[in-house]
Amino acid sequence: MFKNYFIIAWRSLKKNRLVSFINVLGLALGVATCVVISLYVTEEFSYDRFFTNSDRIYRVTLDAKIGEQTLSEASVMAPVAETFKEEIPDVEISTRVLNIHSNTKVRIGEKVIRKGNTAFVDPNFFEVFDLPFISGDPATALSKPNTVVLTQEQATAVFGNENPINQAINLEGIGYYTSKYIDFSGDYTVTGVIENIPENSHFDFAMLASMLGNPDAKNQSWLSGNYITYLLLNDGSTADQVEAKFPAITRKYMEDQMKQGMGMDFDEFFEKGNHVFLKLQSLTDIHLNNQFAGKGDFKAGGDFQTVLIYCAIAVFMLLIACINFMNLSTAGASQRAKEIGVRKVMGSGRQDLVFQFLSESLIAVCIAMVLGILMAKLALPFFNNFADKSLSLVYLIQPVVLISLLTLVVLVTLMAGGYPAFFLSAFRPIESLKKKISRSNRSGFRSSLVVFQFAVSVVLIIGTIVVSQQMNYIQNKDLGYDKEQLIVLRDAGLLGEHLDVFRDKLKADRRIKNVTKSAYIPSGPTDTNSQNLVMDESSSGTLRMIQFGIDEEYIPTMGMDLIAGRNFSLDLGSEESNIIINQTAARALGIEDDPIGQVFEKMTDNQGGREDVKVVGVVKDFVARSLREPIKPLMMVYNPYYSLILKAEKSELDPLLADMESSWNSFNTGEAFHYAFLDELYNETYIQEAKMGSFLTVLSLMTIFVACLGLFGLVTFTAEQRIKEIGIRKVLGSSVNQIVGMLAKDFIKLVSISLIIAFPAGYFFMDMWLENFAYHIDIAWWIYALAAGMTLVIAFGTICLRSVKAALMNPVDSLKSE
Structure with a gap:
């Protein structure tokens, strides 16, 4: 039928x-x-749910307002992890990750590779994140300084089919964190190999080095830090219960340092409209919460x-x-x-x-x-x-x-x-x-x-x-700089002692208009903008500012406009105590009418150290990050970094790039030549x-x-x-x-x-x-x-x-x- x-x-x-x-x-x-x-x-919703205790793992985040600037970051101060473990019974384990923002150069004998990101992690990292070990003991793998755990892909790239356990590798690299550059180069012993981290994870690294080898890990400052901190809560404990205890602990440990570093106590800080709060973010919410993109996250999220x-x-x-x-x-x-x-x-x-x-x-x-x-x-x-x-x-x-x-x-x-x-x-x-x-x-x-x-x-x-x-609109808006025909050589520092020679060769090429020694680009997901505090004693306020480290060629290379004062110039002597600010910073500091020659105090370290800086120039506002956020106060300091940005003639790009690569290879460093166009990096932002x-x-x-x-x-x-x-x-x-x-x-x-x-x-x-x-x-x-x-x-x-x-x-x- x-x-x-x-x-x-x-x-x-x-x-x-x-x-x-x-x-x-x-x-x-x-x-x-x-x-x-x-x-x-x-x-998209499956990210990080493969961890056994994913429902009990939370990341500590920072929500702060200093003056007119708001901060929302995924990284917090170094002592937060240990302090919360000691002060809050609901916390079973706390652990930290310090991202090195760098593809590390790995050397083993004569073999050299550059592959994958590196991060420092606390020895108890694998107690919180149960990444499967192929070889090695997760309980002891990072219990000693200068030990490292590799992913399977990284181990194969470095050692081939050999057993990597207990073998020595040499890492060469410089990481940026805690407002300074740290050289973490040295010999490391491989103590473990883990399976490749799944794609549906917010983590993105190929090597995990022991935090015990990082001297800054013992830093006790509560005013600044770049440590991504995770808490594993006890069964039955809720995030709201734990988070409710943060304000009292923050006040207990931060107040004395705030008095010393900012010249005000906790109550005065809040009375002036400022605030600083530590909050919890569920591990499974990290990927789809992009408010921390570029502010501590390992990679771009959803x-x-x-x-x-x-x-x-x-x-x-x-x-x-x-x-x-x-x-x-x-x-x-x-x-x-x-x-x-x-x-x-x-x-x-x-x-x-x-x-x-x-x-x-x-x-x-x-x-x-x-x-x-x-x-x-x-x-x-x-x-x-x-x-x-x-x-x-x-x-x-x-x-x-x-x-x-x-x-x-x-x-x-x-x-x-x-x-x-x-x-x-x-x-x-x-x-x-x-x-x-x-x-x-x-x-x-x-x-x-x-x-x-x-x-x-x-x-x-x-x-x-x-x-x-x-x-x-994004493509055609006046950004305050000229993104066309700008070539970015992020890895120029890999040339080491040959960098200045290479730069001079570029400057001598008639096809190149300008060359600047700086890593700070106002576009793209790879920018490395840092921030500092500028103290304004006359107005009882503090101003959080984006900081660009540049040289005297940066402003003309980027096609930016100086509307007051002068550019940096080594002909005038040392520029280390001078700064150039943008229009927004001048308005925020209350010096829009007469900015040149004004002196302020800048925080230099996490222990309250300060130095006087003088405004020598004001640059026209430019989009320093993206059009998603308003232009923020920014200062430029004289601090050339080991990257190059150059302005080239449009008609001769292909032969120029070929000659640049040939010149790069002539130094026989073993490093590959990589470049990017700034307009392409700008497009990647969106x-x-x-x-x-x-x-x-x-x-x-x-x-x-x-x-x-x-x-x-x-x-x-x-x-x-x-x-x-x-x-x-x-x-x-x-x-x-x-x-x-x-x-x-x-x-x-x-x-x-x-x-x-x-x-x-x-x-x-x-x-x-x-x-x-x-x-x-x-x-x-x-x-x-x-x-x-x-x-x-x-x-x-x-x-x-x-x-x-x-x-x-x-x-x-x-x-x-x-």
């Missing part, structure tokens, strides 16, 4: 090929989109808002596809009234008809589901390349996912096949044969679904245009927004396509339903244009209603997205006009594609006997 149901169902689908094709294709696209986005979202947007898009895309399927299924079912009557006269019971219609719906849904998964498999490599992921359909094998897919099949089958199965099958044969079946309620329901479909499509179109306009714009473009095209598939099917259904009316109108003299207008009128009304709903929704969501940028476009009226025009043109074109065919039919064929 069941076999017969499916045979008849298959014949029915083949009989109505066009509607069946539209049904299956639309639902398949929805399933494919939902599958791909679901894989992405699931992977974005919770973006993930939610993708989730919403996946749900809406699937809904649109399901709506299409239901619309066309229910619309077509009412045309089968006579079939139902004949079947009942021939002896079919209501149960038989229910199974028949549900089986037709089930076959179509299953075909669409299989086709959708195949589409997802084909699209996944492109999406992985686009999103820089390595997602796989293997995830679909999990029981929860299989149950979800099965549930989706059942729901869509019931929703699409329910109307003909349970409603039409209940009519008496005489009503069915006379086609006395009311369609008004179902027609109203279908109309509301069409409005919903196009409203979602219009919101996505608005989002695509807004993101595109914001990216165009790579997430650029990807979102591209993704929205694809999805908006897909949603409008699926919505139009449904519209095409409904126009086909309407035209067939009104075939006699069209014939009579043609006999009475109606033109093709009049008939097309008659068929299109009702659908254009529905699309217009969707615009009214979509405009406020689009404005709400995109205005909320634009709030992520301190500098952004205004959503202009023409964006809505363009979205409306595109939607109406596409919808009308879809309607005409089918209605013109109906209008051109011969009236004789339309009016002949059924």
Whole structure:
């Protein structure tokens, strides 16, 4: 019996090929989109959950306000970990990580490689983070100074197939932390090898060295620090309970140092509008909370808002596809009234008809589901390349996912096949044969679904245009410097004693306009901006400032404008006690009218040391980080660093780069030549927004396509339903244009209603997205006009594609006997 149901169902689908094709294709696209986005979202939410105690691990973060500046950082002071362990019974273990922000040079005998990041960690690190050991003992691996644990990939790169345990390696590198550069070069003993850290972790390092070899780890300053600190809480302890104890402990240990370093006690500090709080952040929240990007995080994280947007898009895309399927299924079912009557006269019971219609719906849904998964498999490599992921359909094998897919099949089958199965099958044969079946309620329901479909499509179109306009604004905004034709040599310091010779060669090249010895670039995810405190005794305030270490060539190389004072110049003697500030800093310090020659005190270390610095110049405000945040007070100090930035002539870039590489290789250091263009680094700063714009473009095209598939099917259904009316109108003299207008009128009304709903929704969501940028476009009226025009043109074109065919039919064929 069941076999017969499916045979008849298959014949029915083949009989109505066009509607069946539209049904299956639309639902398949929805399933494919939902599958791909679901894989992405699931992977984003899986970060760091593979650790056994992930639900009990928290990171200590800093939230502070000093003067007009707010600080939000993932790193805290060195003594915080030990102090919290001693003072708070709820803390089972505390451990620290000190990120070295550097690809370390590894030397073993004559072999030299530079691969992977290095971090110092406390010996108890593996008690908190149970990374699987391939060899070595996690309990003792880092219990001695100058010991190191390698990842499997790093061990293979250094030692090949040899056993690395107890072998010596030499590390060469300089790390920046605690407001100074630390040389951690030396001999280290390999005491362990761990499995490669999974991609879905916020950690990103290849070597873990013992913190016992870092002299700064015993620093007792509570005023500054770059130590990423984790707490493992006891079972039953909550983050709120532990965090509530932080203020008293912070005051206990910070107040005396604040008096010495800032000249004020804790109460006075807060009374002046300042604050400093330590907070807890759940380990599993780190990846999707990007407020600490570039402020202590190991690598760029995700974005919770973006993930939610993708989730919403996946749900809406699937809904649109399901709506299409239901619309066309229910619309077509009412045309089968006579079939139902004949079947009942021939002896079919209501149960038989229910199974028949549900089986037709089930076959179509299953075909669409299989086709959708195949589409997802084909699209996944492109999406992985686009999103820089390595997602796989293997995830679909999990029981929860299989149950979800099965549930989706059942729901869509019931929703699409329910109307003909349970409603039409209940009519008496005489009503069915006379086609006395009311369609008004179902027609109203279908109309509301069409409005919903196009409203979602219009919101996505608005989002695509807004993101595109914001990216165009980012590309063309005056940044306060010239990012074009600037070549950045981050690793120039690897030349060692040959660096100055290499720089002089570059300066002598006629194709190079300027060369500066500095690592500070105002763009890109790799910038290394540091911060210091400037003391302003006259106004009783402190001002947190970004600090750039530069030389006398930096400002002309970057194309920045000095609006007051002078640039650094070694012809005038030592510049170490002089600073150049930006306009924002001058305003914040209250010296905007007369900045040159003003003297302030700058904190030089964590123990309250100070030195006088004098303002010798003011540079025009420039975007020092990104357009997501407002321009902040900044000072430039004379402190050249071992990186080079050069301004080149546009016409001779390729031969220049080849000659630079040849010159670099002539020093025989064994280091590879790497370069980057500043404008490319600038674009990388907004790579997430650029990807979102591209993704929205694809999805908006897909949603409008699926919505139009449904519209095409409904126009086909309407035209067939009104075939006699069209014939009579043609006999009475109606033109093709009049008939097309008659068929299109009702659908254009529905699309217009969707615009009214979509405009406020689009404005709400995109205005909320634009709030992520301190500098952004205004959503202009023409964006809505363009979205409306595109939607109406596409919808009308879809309607005409089918209605013109109906209008051109011969009236004789339309009016002949059924």
